[in-house]
Amino acid sequence: MTEATSAPPLPDRLSIDPRSPHHVAAVFEHDIGIRLNDKDRFDVEEYCISEGWVKVPAGKTLDRKGKPLLIKLKGKVEAFYR
Structure with a gap:
């Protein structure tokens, strides 16, 4: 099987703190970029x-x-995989 591992969809809210309810470990297996x-x-x-x-x-x-x-900084937020 030569199928590439696909990245999970980025959630609306995400935290890097593992204790947070908004932490999704599967997303952090890939490089994420944030644009404000x-x-x-x-x-x-x-x-x-x-x-x-x-x-x-x-x-x-x-x-x-x-x-x-x-x-907290406010503005237009974009999340993407690099």
Whole structure:
């Protein structure tokens, strides 16, 4: 069988945190790209296409559990496989 493995469809909302209910491990087996307002972003932790936002780390600031503090940026969000 010479069938190539197909990538699963990208969900409307996705998070890189494995504890999140929006984490889909099968999607992360492939390289994903996120574009916000027609600019590629490489630091996205979570996104929602229908609501039009992404969450990115706010510098080097950490919360009390040692995870980066996230800020929400709004705009036109596009997710794609590279």
